[in-house]
Amino acid sequence: MDENTTIPSDDVPDLQRIVQRKLGRCLLRLQQYERLLKAMVADGELSGPADRLHTIREQKIACVQKKTMGTLVGILTESFLTLPPRNEEESKMDADAGDQNGFSYRCQLEMPAEHYEATKAALKELVDLRNELVHHFLERFDLWSESGCQAADGFLEESYETINRHYLSLQSWAKPMNEARAKMASFIQSQTFEDVFDGIRVDGSVNWPGSGICFCLREAETKLAEGGWTRLEAAIRWIGNTYPEQTPKRYSCSSWRHVLHESGQFEIRKSLADNERITAWYRSRVS
Known part of the structure; x- marks a missing residue:
């Protein structure tokens, strides 16, 4: 071998x-x-x-x-x-x-x-x-x-x-x-991400149709509307309890009525209550 x-x-x-x-x-x-x-x-x-x-x-x-x-x-x-x-x-x-x-x-x-x-x-x-x-x-x-x-x-x-x-x-x-x-x-x-996700751009302008605050107002409509209109006062209370971070100030607005006007996403009307106090109502605009 x-x-x-x-x-x-x-x-x-x-x-x-x-x-x-x-x-x-x-x-x-x-x-x-x-x-x-x-x-x-x-x-x-x-x-x-x-x-x-x-x-x-x-x-x-x-x-x-x-x-x-x-x-x-x-x-x-x-x-x-x-x-x-x-x-x-x-x-x-x-x-x-x-x-x-x-x-x-x-x-x-x-x-x-x-x-x-x-x-x-x-x-x-x-x-x-x-x-x-x-x-x-x-x-x-x-x-x-x-x-x-x-x-x-x-x-x-x-x-x-x-x-x-x-x-x-x-x-x-x-x-x-x-x-x-x-x-x-x-x-x-970061706070920047939260703002951008809520429609607040880096330059401070707002994408109102996709903004968080308008989403909250629309959601409040589905729960609180009366005859197609939602009492703003009731919506503010509901949003405050459900989404406390969503405030007009975050969107450079002085009030919720300011948000409704500035966003252009809602119709607004006013009514006179029994106590002669003016009440604001809103509803989403039909596109």
Whole structure:
């Protein structure tokens, strides 16, 4: 027997242990990659009413936990990785689409078309590699022979280099996303965010149709209207108890009547009560 080319069968278990260790290293790195990928997909975009953002985020996190790596990579390439807008009009349309009475943000990584396609193909190869390691490794390599173990060893060395390269790349994408999320979280907790969400622009002007105070007046209508009109006095009491933060002063108005006039969203009428006291009533304008 040629000692230079043949290893005694007793040494195969030692080679198997080396293969097992290297396979475990690849799978652990893949799990690290998938955990980071799930976090990026869950936090890549968020939209909805401000008071439900936490719940919506928790639901997204729970949802991505059930998705396969292939599905997650598909979401990443379709929503996070993006091509530059084709023209200024397309960019403007994207910006205008988020102009709603709610909150929405999205993190994206813009790259040239050729880089995008190459990245998309490389990510697909990573998914294929993951499936090969998890589902077909024993079919591909005979770990009960010296040659099979040696082939598996070489394959696992190359596989780890590929997986690790993708993981480091994903980390570099996640870093600016995490920084953006931290800034977003700080903004949400600020008074500026509360004002903007209530329709008060940074320059102090008010988006009256979507303002918080007009929303409260409309809600008061649904509960207190009498014959299609709502007594302003009753609405003020109800809003004070239900939404105490909604005051005319926040909207640079001196009184609730001032809000009704300034907003242009309501019709106003006055009536003379039995005690000869003038009472103000309002109702939403029909558009």
